[in-house]
Amino acid sequence: MRGVLVDSNVILDVFLNDPKWADWSESKLQEYSDSTSLFINAVIYSEISIGFELIEDLEIAIAKAGFRLLEIPKEALFLAGKAYLKYKRRQGVKETPLPDFFIGAQAAVLSLDLLTRDVSRYRTYFPTVKLLMP
Numbered sequence: 001m002r003g004v005l006v007d008s009n010v011i012l013d014v015f016l017n018d019p020k021w022a023d024w025s026e027s028k029l030q031e032y033s034d035s036t037s038l039f040i041n042a043v044i045y046s047e048i049s050i051g052f053e054l055i056e057d058l059e060i061a062i063a064k065a066g067f068r069l070l071e072i073p074k075e076a077l078f079l080a081g082k083a084y085l086k087y088k089r090r091q092g093v094k095e096t097p098l099p100d101f102f103i104g105a106q107a108a109v110l111s112l113d114l115l116t117r118d119v120s121r122y123r124t125y126f127p128t129v130k131l132l133m134p
Contacts, residue, residue: 003037005107007116008047015051040067043099072106080105083125
């Protein structure tokens with residue numbers, strides 16, 4: 001599969017007009033949308049919903065931005081659990097929520113690039129994923 005999985009932090013930068021990151025995130029979304037498909041998954045959908053009062057407004061924003069919603073395959077769900085277990089064993093403390101592992105695992109299993117500003121965890125637990133970052 002060809003495309004870019006877009007992390008919620010990048011989308012929320014634009015949707016919420018983050019003063020520090022909105023310009024960078026918007027330019028990257030435009031750059032990649034010109035040459036490939038932009039994807040989100042159910043986890044990202046849920047995370048970006050915080051910026052909206054109504055589901056209809058979220059649906060309009062997603063459609064306008066050109067994001068395609070992908071289902072998370074079972075292989076990615078399995079990999080997410082294994083990576084999270086490895087994280088918990090290394091860290092000993094739950095500092096990172098499991099949803100971030102769903103995103104990284106889906107990018108790994110589907111061979112998608114990942115557009116994100118949160119690189120250290122993805123680099124550590126999903127080293128095969130190409131990260132598109134600041």
